[in-house]
Amino acid sequence: MKPIIGMIAGLAALLSGGGAVAQSCDGVQPQPLSVEGAQTFTYAQASGRPLKIHVFRPAGPAAQPAPAILFFFGGGWRQGSVIQFVDQVRALQAKGYVAALADYRVFCRDGTTPVAAVDDAGQAYAWLRAHGADLNIDPRRVVLAGGSAGGHLALMTALRADPKAVPAALVLFNPAIDLTGPLTRGVNGMKPDDGPGISPALLDLAPLPPMIILHGSNDQLVPIETIRTFCARATTAGKDCRLEEYAGQPHGFFNRRTPDPALGTSPYASTLAQVSDFLKQRGISPAP
Template structure:
């Protein structure tokens, strides 16, 4: 009888756990449930465990694989790592290891943008530090993101500060390539630009640091990783002029920066009608870097 009761209790627990997972997925709970991935914690801040979800190619490789880490958008206020799940599944099917990352935001941890950048840098360091265990080539780590997540990706590649005392700075957080979707790249006044939209008007009290400290365009230099940017020309949240100027500064510094503008498209367009088109172009960019095989 005791064995039967124990078995029934186990069954109830398993069913309840499964139902909880389904409910969380349907409700868009946080942290999310992402089927077919393995999840690990890359950083703990207080009681908050920040996780990554890892998409692996179906076919195992004897050699280390290139990887890409995606950061979701949401104005540093909210959002979900599931935003880049479709892109991640595609890239994993093409032979990369794709990773979507969580980071602190305003609505969940009362975080400021500087905290978000700190998390993003810690995440890329974690991926590189664990590259051998994860089967990743540490010299072929791309970083991508949309909107605020695009800002984080660009920040990881450019900003010299916003680390914490606990960060192992012997491990580089510099990515080897950037894939950016309507990213925020200008957070402070810059010559030749009328600063509007995303980040405009915010000061140290809002950013958690001086505006120039969190503004990627102010820190572009020779050696900033090769970059592709997808941006709607009708974007009023992050004006197209800001990425035009960013691309100009990148090229003037001797860096590759492919800017693809989309007529009439507004913010977050890449999640909608232009999803397939932008994904195909991102795929081509990664092929050009040798991260993906040429399409047959």
């Protein structure tokens, strides 16, 4: 949770100040080179270090090819841990998915901007598809997922995908969709001209697959109104956009394990159930 808390504190300070503020990179650790229970591969070399992808394969003998889901962590494109979604990945692995976590470059580790992160996410997705046969993945059922900055990367990867390799679906936890405003202004080395070309809120949504967005109504970093507008625009364009609003929840709520009386369970369990339901309804879940 520390990377999420740090991101929220830093970006909240940026928003409250109305402009750029200095954000420390103190305490940001290197990414782990392996994750327990996963097969780890290098999908690219960039900025003098290997970029890893950690793949969790279903237990038992391989039968027919399985659906896959690739997660990108959040952290404001400055920090964040590749294991942020490790519990969701293990839960989906147990259901029969090939589930993966991808590292990518961030400012505090690599001195890079969100532009580089978008490039890395595209390479991670391309690597997973290229090695799909070895990993027993069904290429027609590959899903992209992520939270906050990671949700942005999942969206941008889908928008930039080759028409023959568009993901089967998107799973987005409070995704950042507009990089022209205060979320990135004056930080991360972003240039003014960088934002529009990597802002899903401003781009043609025709390439997008079905998507589920899980968002708190009290999100102060990515206001719910912007997500409602985005989903409505996608629906108008003929896209399948399912928005699940969580009343009163803030940014990064989806990993909270404390039971919420309004939900009857924890935000973590509720959002995971919503994701499983969404993928099952769209024929992307593993065979029973």
